[in-house]
Amino acid sequence: MAxxxxxLALSFAIILAGSELFTNGVEWAGHRLHIAEAAVGSILAAVGTALPETFIPAVALLTGRDSAAAHTAVGLGAIIGAPLMLSTVALFVMGIAALAFRKRRGRIALRxxxxxxxxxxxxxxxxxxxLVIxxxxxxxxxxxxxxxxxxxxxxASYTVVMLRLRRLAGAVVEHGLYFEPIWRGxxxxxxxxxxxxxxxVGVLAILVGAIEFVDQIILFSAHAHLNPGVLSLMLSPLATELPEKYNSVVWIRQGKDHLALANITGAMVFQSCIPVALGLAYSPWHLTNPELLAGSIALASVVILYVNLRDSELGTPTLMIGGAAYATFLVGLGYLGVL
Structure with missing residues (x-):
């Protein structure tokens, strides 16, 4: 079991390393193509960092011939768990980052x-x-x-809307392309x-890590006598959403609050469409009680965020609610008897 x-931990590292390479690359691609920063955050960065959450259910659903039920459980758990993690823990981490960098930023609230x-x-x-219904x-x-x-x-319609936005003058990429120094550029x-x-290279690393992740989470759940769907619902997004959290923390430190939030909300849009489309096409799409609980809490958290976006400032109390929402989810799992 050890x-x-x-x-499993090594597969996490491979996924995250691949996501870091991909995100850095697409940010530079957006810069060269003069794509609006909102689109870079909501589409390029969001799609890049959402690749692990997409590959994991894709691999689970498409390679589960020998243990179809377990693979389907892992796939659906990852699909539903991603929006939950984005709308709760990711927002909570943003709130912590806003507090941690308040002296550097000169403020706490996100602009x-x-x-x-x-x-x-x-x-x-x-x-x-x-889709939850x-x-x-x-x-x-x-x-x-x-x-x-x-x-x-x-x-596709969402992408067209975002790509029509204009890039602000003076928008720059703070960090260089990781691969360029290899060729002394x-x-x-x-x-x-x-x-x-x-x-x-980033895409290939994510794919390799995702394949190994799916196999190991099924084996780990069997040895630990845990439901693979519940384990995936909790563990898959917690690990694979790290790129979104990491990018948002970096952007908050740099004072690019709009990019930090766009990375999270854009990933929500992606997660509600592309991975779910895979789930609908390659599974019966029967959600269990833990998955319905996760979906309900994600929706409630999004409503709270939407209501509190009254102006250009987003206070940390709203973001901190995300932590309480995820705690509610864990309590709910205990009530359902799956923890």
Whole structure:
């Protein structure tokens, strides 16, 4: 069992390293393509850091021929757990970062672009609500595939809206391209092929880590006599959402609060569309009580965030509620008898 835990931790490290490379690469790609910072945060960075949460359920759902039930449980747990983690723990971490860097920043409250954040949440809430409700009823294969296609169309529409935004003058990338020094280039003036190489390596690392993660979490749950779906619901997002949390903390330290929040809210939109489309296409989409609890708490947390986005400042009390929301989820799991 100790060996499985070590390999599981190593797979985490591979996933996170790949996500770091990918995110750094796509941020530079956005800079070179003159894409608006809101779109960089909500699409490029959000999609990049959401790759682990996407690959894990994809691998679980597409490679589970020998143990289909366990793989499906892991896949659905990861799909539902990601929005929960983003809407609770990720916001809580942002609140902690705002407090930790208050002297450097000269303020505690986050200064965000209200319209951008509310736009993301307005995409996320109705879509995710419908999908949680759909998990409580019997859906035939044809209807599930129609819904999966509809989700892809919704996300494509969201992407078009974001890419039409204009990039602010003077917007810069704070850190250089990681791969550029390997070829003795200037990391602050990266070449296109170096950006493409780093993005490709990042994707491959995430994929390798995700494949090993799925195998180990099933083996670990069997040895620990735990439900693989519940373990995935708690453990998968906690680890794979680290890139979003890490990026947001860095951006808060740099005073780029709007990018920090856009990274989280943009990832919510992505998680409510692309991974769920996979779940609808390759599973019966029957949500268990722990998954329904997770979805309900995620929706409630998003409503609280939306209501408190009244102006360009987001106070830490609103962000700290995320920690209480996740604690409520853990208490709920105990009540359901799965912890």
């Amino acid at each position: 060996v499985h835990a070590i390999i 965000v672009i209200r319209e951008d954040a509310r736009r993301d949440l307005a995409f996320f809430f109705p879509v995710f609500l419908c 759909a998990g409580t009823i019997e859906l035939g294969p044809a209807l599930r595939h129609v819904l999966a296609v509809a989700l892809l169309i919704v996300y 200037n990391p602050l003036e990266p070449r296109g092929w170096a950006i493409a190489t780093q993005v490709t």
